[in-house]
Amino acid sequence: MNILYFLVGSSVLMALIFLGAFFWAYKTGQNDDVHTPGIRILFDDEPENQKSEEDHFLS
Amino acid sequence: MEDEKNITIETLCYHCGEDLPKLNHTFDNKKFCCSGCLGVYKILSANNLCNYYHYNNSPGQQFKGESHLDYLDEPNIITQLLDYKHQSSSIITFYIPAIHCSSCIWLLEHLYKINPAVFSSRIDFLKKQVTISYNHEEISLRQLVEMLNQIGYEPLISLQDVVKAHSSSVDKTLVLKIATAGFLMGNVMLFSFPEYFGLSGLEKKFQYLFGWLNLAFSIPAAFFCGRDYFVSAITSLKHKHVNLDTPLALIIAVLFFRTAFEIVLNTGPGFADTLTGLVFLLLMGKWLKQRTYHHISFDRDYRSYFPIAVTTLENGKEKPVSINEIQLGDRLWIRNGELVPADAILMKGDAWMDMSFVTGESEPVHKVLGEIIYAGGRQTTEAIELEVIKPVSQSYLTGLWNNENYKNAVEKETFNDSVAKFFSLGVFIIAFAATGYWLFQDESSKAWSAFTAVIIVACPCVLALSTPFTLSAILSVFDKKGFYVKNTDAVEELAKCDTIVFDKTGTLTSTENAAISFGGHLENDEKVLVASLLRNSSHPLSRQILKTLDVDHFHPLKDYREVLGKGLAAKIDRRSIYAGHLSMLPITVENISKSGVHILIDHVYKGHFDVEQQWRPGLKQLMLDLSKYQIHLLSGDTDKDLWRLKTIFSTATKMKFRQSPHEKLNNILALQQSGKKVMMLGDGLNDAGGLKQSNFGIAITDNINNFTPGCDAILKGSSINYLPHFAQLSKDGLKIIKASFAIATAYNCVGIFYAVQGTLYPLVAAVLMPISTVTIICFTTFATRIYARKNKLI
Incomplete structure (x- = not known):
């Protein structure tokens, strides 16, 4: 059962990595605005782009 | 679609x-x-x-008209505004009140399509901010702002930097501490489980390792996450004062040292699980207390109302100067619609000042040459020249903010702090009694464990949690009804108020629904004439009147002239027509009221359009509902509406008129000195002193995005009738806190029963604390909802 020593060590290490990841994410401002990205992702890609190119060819 | x-x-x-x-x-x-x-x-x-x-359907904003942006060409003003500048790129953050829907986000994030010199723009929707990075060699800051103005998104650039004040609203390290505490708690729980379920021979081997790991986790829990409690406890003890943090710090310390001793001496598993759980829950409560509204600022002062720069005249040349740099004797050039930033003497021009910021009276006042114009006045006609006699920071209006009397003089002790004293005292008495008993029995090991156990069990953690949980539940009930309170402490202040002071204009009347009435008579063809004239003016009053006239055709005009803010005149088919202020009438007319827009056609006086402010509906019922309170009315206006007010207010109401901002403040101070807890409702800068001085200042606004002076809460005008319910719910909230305190005491008695015997097993402590916490959280949440329903707020 000595493998438990290794497993306990790895589990603590994993948890520390996640904590570190959260620290990094928070300090770089990724949690500052949690509202706008939710709206932003709903915007369509530009259908206008194609149209304008067509206009360009026509004229 | x-x-x-x-x-x-x-x-x-x-x-x-x-x-x-x-x-x-x-x-x-x-x-x-x-x-x-x-x-x-x-x-x-x-x-x-x-x-x-x-x-979205019709997402746009009406174009508000041109504003002067010369000051954005001044290098020292630009550096004040920019966030970052490097070589050719600059980054700036604007506060844009017009941001309100997803279309706004879409458009403002595609600014680069309008001008390729904009690299990128990013919106923070809740804060109504846009951060733009652009190439300042290709587009100047002024051009950038002009571009935003053209598409209807005028950034608000004021002296008080709204953008930067916002970013520090929530303590950033607190979130990191909560994350760390959660991590520590999870791991400690994991390693404590074998202990909870009893140890087999195999697990005994690991007991030593788990103990040391738990101790290692306790160190950051106590000294990183719990650091603030020690700091606060030490400072309060230095001031010979006990606050709630004092017993909390003591418990954290006792838990930590007992755990350390037990593990180092290998006498038991310690209380690491209780310690980490306690710290985590305490920090959660603290976070709830700190949470505020992103989109509302409660700390505005005169600086938010003032522009960042003003035009000065130097040897006859116009030069924009930052307001902070204005000196005595400077000549200011104030155009139509601009604000006078410092007390000054009128040197040149015809001044019609809208002093509503200062007095609450919106009718423009005529000033003659040599007269002093106080800061905060807004010029409504042509440009004028002024000489500064007092620097901005010392002018009449800003003096309101330099007043020494403000709240720090008023004692502000929360329920928690007052209970904490007795609580700490009681815990110490029990702890020392138990220790003394066991020492007397000659069992010193039991004496030590009883002492620490009593302190651990009698944790005022529930006290620290019930207040933020109850009050933040109340806050969320309030904000659904359009009542935004600054923080949880303010709710307690609201509950204590026994006197209410009302302002009149903008508070009891609504600024949005002004009704336009015409005194006199206009034939249909005359209506068309007036409409044709008004159509050419961008003045808001002209637009409103034009809407009420509602005609379907217009005549072409001749000889059109407009005197800004005063009136319009033109000729239509050889008929002369005039609309505007009384003083501009070419003939004198007797016996007419001064205010309003007067109409003159072919030198015949036709009457005047009057803008009448609408009283908010349901005021009479509101006053009846508030009959438990002592009511006062402080108005900056004249007593012309006295008869109307008498029908609304009861006879016991004390009314005062023609109150200057300083008099309002002094009135409230006098009430406070006679032992009253004062709630004040106001709307404008002229109430700012009073709002700040009062125990609970409420700023009323019809549009939540409008500017409101610094206050404790912002109330939507349409929700004013709920005011008695809001006050009642805050009182009920204090009852809930007291009830949860009783529940917590019951739990503590059970714990202390074991603790004084010196037989408190860590498992009992580890189970008792979460159970009592969960009970309290459930109780406060449900009780708040029940009371909110009773008060008809849900």
């Missing part, structure tokens, strides 16, 4: 959604209410940005 849109554009402006006047502008088969809206549409369609109109 398309059909739906066609229906909406028939009656509403395609851009801004306003009702269409009978005569409107048409472009691309779309109808617009004014040339401003049409202009924005033209810009957007020229840049392929018509998607703007696809995400």
Whole structure:
């Protein structure tokens, strides 16, 4: 059962990595605005782009 | 989808959604209410940005007119505003009050399509901020702001930097501490489980390792996450004062040292699980207390109302100067619609000052040459020249903020702090009694464990949690009804108030629904004449009157002239027509009221349009509901509405008129000195001193995005009738806190029963604490909902 020593060590290490990841994410401002990205992702890609190119060819 | 849109554009402006006047502008088969809206549409369609109109129906803002941006060319003002500047790129963050829907986000994040010199722009929707990075070699800051103005998103650039004040609203390290505490708690729980379920021979081998790991986790829990409690406890003890943090710090310390001793001496498993759980829950409570509204600022002062720069005259040349740099003797050049930033003497020009910021009276006041004009006055006619006699920071209006009397003089002790004293005392008595008993029995090991156990069990953690949980539940009930309270402490202040002071203009009357009435009579063809004249003016009053006239054709004008803010005159088919202020009338008319827009056709006086402010509905009922409170009225206005006020207020109400901002403040101070807890409702800068001085200041606004002076809470005008319910719920909230305190005490008695015997097993402590916490959280949440329903707020 000595493998438990290794497993306990790895589990603590994993948890520390996640904590570190959260620290990094928070300090770089990724949690500052949690509202706008939710709206932003709903915007369509530009259908206008194609149209304008067509206009360009026509004229 | 398309059909739906066609229906909406028939009656509403395609851009801004306003009702269409009978005569409107048409472009691309779309109808617009004014040339401003049409202009924005033209810009957007020229840049392929018509998607703007696809995400929402009529998302636009009405064009507000030109503003002077010369000051944005001054290098030292630019450096004040910029966030970052490097070589050719600059980054700036603007606060744009007009941001309100997803279309706004879409458009403002596609600014690069209008001008490629903009690299990127990013919106923070809740804070209504846009961060733009641009190439300052290709587009100047002024051009950038002009571009935003053109598409209807005017950034608000004021002396008080709203953008930077916001970013520090929540303590950033607190979130990191909560994350760490959660991590520590999870791991400690994991390693404590074997202990909870009893140890087999195999697990005994690991007991030593788990113990040391738990101790290792306890160190950051106590000294990183719990650091604030020690700091606060030490400072309060230095001031010979006990606050709630004092017993909390003591418990954290006792838990830590007992755990350390037990593990180092290998006598037991320690209390690491209780310690980490306690710290985590305490920090959660603290976070709830700190949470505020992102989109509302409660700390505004005069600086938010003042522009960042003003035009000065130097040897006859105009030069924009930052307001902080204005010196005595400087000559200011104040144009129509601009604010006087410092007390000054009128040197040149015809001054009609709108002093509503200072006095609450919106009727412009005429000032003669040599007269002093106080800071905060807004010029309504042509440009004037002034000489500064006092620096901005010492002027009459800003003096309101330098007043020494403010709240720090008023004792502000929360329920928690007052209970904490007795609580700590009680715990110490029990702890020392138990220790003394066991020492007397000659069992010193039991004496030590009883002492620590009592302190651990009698944790005021529930006290620290019930207040933020109850009060933040109340806050969320309030904000659904349009009542935004600054923080949880303010709710306690609200509950204690026994006197209410009302302002009149803007508080009891509504600024949005002004009714326009015409005193006199106009024939139909005369209406068309007046409408044709007013159509050419961008003055808000002209637009409002034009809407009420509602005519379907216009005549062409001749000899049109407009004196800014005073009136219009023109000739139509050889008929002369005039609309505007009394003083501009070419003839003198006797026996008419001074205010309003007067109409003169062919030198015959026809009457005047009067803008009457509407009283908010249900005021009489409101006053009846508030009969438990002592009511006062402080108005900056004259007593012309006295008869009307008497029908609303009871006879016991004390009314005072013609109150200057300083008199309002002093009135409230006098009430406080006679032992009253004062709640004040006001709206403008003229109430700012009073709002700040009062125990609970409420700023009333019809549009939550408008500027409100610094206060404890912001109330939507339409919700004013709920005021008695809000106050009642806050009182009920204090009852809930007291009840949860009783529940917590019951739990503590159980724990202390074991603790004094010296037989408190860590498992009992580890189970008791979460159970009591969960009970309290459930109790406060449900009780708040029940009371909210009882008060008809849900």
